[in-house]
Amino acid sequence: MNPALVRFAAPLQIWTNEAENSSVGFVILPAEAAEQVAGHELVRRLELGKRRGFGSVKVTATIGDSTWDTSVFPQKGRESWFMAVKVAVRRAEGIEEGHLVEVELELH
Incomplete structure (x- = not known):
């Protein structure tokens, strides 16, 4: 099975945990991309007989x-x-909270 490709653009969001002095950057997949991932997950679950x-x-x-x-x-x-979008990637690509991020996902 060839891996499926999903492409989308979404704003980078940052969640901060002040108690632990840490933050996580992330993107939320738009509806069309989310549907593709959900369909892929369902097929994999049926093939494997369990969820990851x-x-x-x-x-x-x-x-x-x-x-x-x-x-x-x-x-x-x-x-x-x-x-999640790693700090190293955010730094390398010069992206910050609110920036529109072009993402390509190869689903496995």
Whole structure:
């Protein structure tokens, strides 16, 4: 099976945990991209007979010149998915909170 490609643009968001003095950058997949990922996850679950941890889907993500292996996760209580964007990628690509990020996901 060839990996499926999903492309989308979404604003970078930052969640800050002040108690631990840390933050996480992430994007929320728009509806069309979320549907593609959800369909892929369903097919994989039927093939394997089980879900991956938290219902996640393994991906190879690309933003600009940065490519890395990660996972996308379903948002609890919502019809969407989210993906963390590592600090190293944010720095390398010069992206900050609110910037529109062009993302390509290769679904595994």
